[in-house]
Amino acid sequence: MSDTATAGPTERESPSTPGALQRLARVRLTGRGTALLCAGLALAACGVLLELPDITGLGSAAVLAVAFAWAVMGLQRLDAGRGALVVTRALTPHPVVRDQSTAVRLVVGARARTGAAYERLARLRLSEQAAHELAGPHGIRARVTAHPDRIAVGYTLTPARRGRWALGPLLTTRTDVFGLVRTTQPLGDATHVAVRPRTVDLPTRTRVRGDVDRAATGARLAASDDSVLREYVAGDDPRRVHWAGSARQGRLMVRADESAGVRPVTVLLDRSLLAPPPDTRTGGWPSQRTLHRLDDGERAVELAASIAVSFLEAGHPVRLVPTGHTVVAPGFVTGSLTGRGAVLDAAVDIQGHRAASEADDAITATVRALRVSRTQAEITVGVLAPVPDGARHDLARMAAEGTCWAVVVPPRSDGDDGGRTAADLRQAGWRVAVCVAGTEPDRAWASLMERAA
Numbered sequence: 001m002s003d004t005a006t007a008g009p010t011e012r013e014s015p016s017t018p019g020a021l022q023r024l025a026r027v028r029l030t031g032r033g034t035a036l037l038c039a040g041l042a043l044a045a046c047g048v049l050l051e052l053p054d055i056t057g058l059g060s061a062a063v064l065a066v067a068f069a070w071a072v073m074g075l076q077r078l079d080a081g082r083g084a085l086v087v088t089r090a091l092t093p094h095p096v097v098r099d100q101s102t103a104v105r106l107v108v109g110a111r112a113r114t115g116a117a118y119e120r121l122a123r124l125r126l127s128e129q130a131a132h133e134l135a136g137p138h139g140i141r142a143r144v145t146a147h148p149d150r151i152a153v154g155y156t157l158t159p160a161r162r163g164r165w166a167l168g169p170l171l172t173t174r175t176d177v178f179g180l181v182r183t184t185q186p187l188g189d190a191t192h193v194a195v196r197p198r199t200v201d202l203p204t205r206t207r208v209r210g211d212v213d214r215a216a217t218g219a220r221l222a223a224s225d226d227s228v229l230r231e232y233v234a235g236d237d238p239r240r241v242h243w244a245g246s247a248r249q250g251r252l253m254v255r256a257d258e259s260a261g262v263r264p265v266t267v268l269l270d271r272s273l274l275a276p277p278p279d280t281r282t283g284g285w286p287s288q289r290t291l292h293r294l295d296d297g298e299r300a301v302e303l304a305a306s307i308a309v310s311f312l313e314a315g316h317p318v319r320l321v322p323t324g325h326t327v328v329a330p331g332f333v334t335g336s337l338t339g340r341g342a343v344l345d346a347a348v349d350i351q352g353h354r355a356a357s358e359a360d361d362a363i364t365a366t367v368r369a370l371r372v373s374r375t376q377a378e379i380t381v382g383v384l385a386p387v388p389d390g391a392r393h394d395l396a397r398m399a400a401e402g403t404c405w406a407v408v409v410p411p412r413s414d415g416d417d418g419g420r421t422a423a424d425l426r427q428a429g430w431r432v433a434v435c436v437a438g439t440e441p442d443r444a445w446a447s448l449m450e451r452a453a
Helices: 020-025 031-050 053-075 115-122 207-217 243-249 288-313 338-348 358-373 389-401 419-428 441-452
Strands: 004-009 085-092 102-110 124-130 140-147 150-157 163-167 170-175 181-187 191-196 229-231 253-255 265-269 318-322 379-384 403-408 431-434
Touching: 020 053, 031 053, 053 181, 085 115, 085 191, 102 115, 102 124, 102 170, 115 124, 124 140, 124 150, 124 163, 191 338, 243 253, 265 288, 265 358, 288 318, 288 338, 288 379, 288 441, 318 338, 318 358, 358 389, 379 389, 389 419, 403 419, 403 441, 419 431, 431 441
Parallel strands: 004 124, 265 318, 265 379, 379 403, 403 431
Antiparallel strands: 004 140, 085 102, 102 150, 124 170, 140 150, 163 191, 170 181, 229 253
């Protein structure tokens, strides 16, 4: 057993429990097995030609030994029988954040303390599989610690892309007792790693936002002294605990109306800013041009997610809505703990449109669905590509129904610089900032705040 193990980009593997024919096809002769097979065939042929039964039997025995080892190694399953092995894989922390490291601990252990299991572990070599988006172009290096009853593997992942990516199944390589044949088999199931977008804290508790709230509602926001206490329930923000009231009541109490007068926020993300979903029929690391487009799309997702979680931390009910053809507007989430996780989990699976022609219909359908469900007190913040003429009218009309802000992000490959979209939305009452693709979320937000002032 070596003291290191490699983990590379995932190949298209057979299921983790392949059939007997698949297992037999994976078996390969070692150098020793090849030499023994050739020697056995030669001896058997010589014995037949010279009519020497002992030589023929000796050669046949060598051939049969190789064939027996082939059959045994091919038909054995590592996850079954008296020597069955099990795989556990844990990531800390999980879910993972893009460009942030997470520690992976993988343990291959014996299901039962038997000699057969220990013998398998002693001859086992491991190779962890990881998607390109998790392992990067150079793969990863792992540290292996071998024990009589288990093998522990530790390594670090730094995901380069948001999404859900496969880690595993584990590939095992082992040889028979006499070193005649070698086989490679998958062991255990794949772990699907959720990679969340990066977020930055944006200044939502500002004089500017407060003025907008007061102007729209015509009333002062509730002060902390106006709070009404209620009993704490799971999911409440611990920062809302009223300690003096809790001491008097003998149980945890929270301010029930701390967010009274705080308006709901809808963050609208235009999926045409993102690159199309990857083609699963092709492999390999993306080209430089594709990487630039992916990075620009990730910046847009990070901006939308940062806006959503920042308003959530400020006490607003929030929902993140990506554009789509069939839109069921999600409900608002609250609470900086449970709500943050729900928003970021929703952002994990957002992908671009498969065809550019889908973008026009998607934003029109999404805007119409939002107009049905929104209220006048609602704040809508859009992260948008330049909007085509057909959808711009519906989008502009939202400003008459509530407060609307937008960051228009012209893609680098598009000749539209977003000026016409910004002008039309401003004329309708939107607060709009135009930021080139790839702008950092905090800079884009600062530009929008200047416009909203």
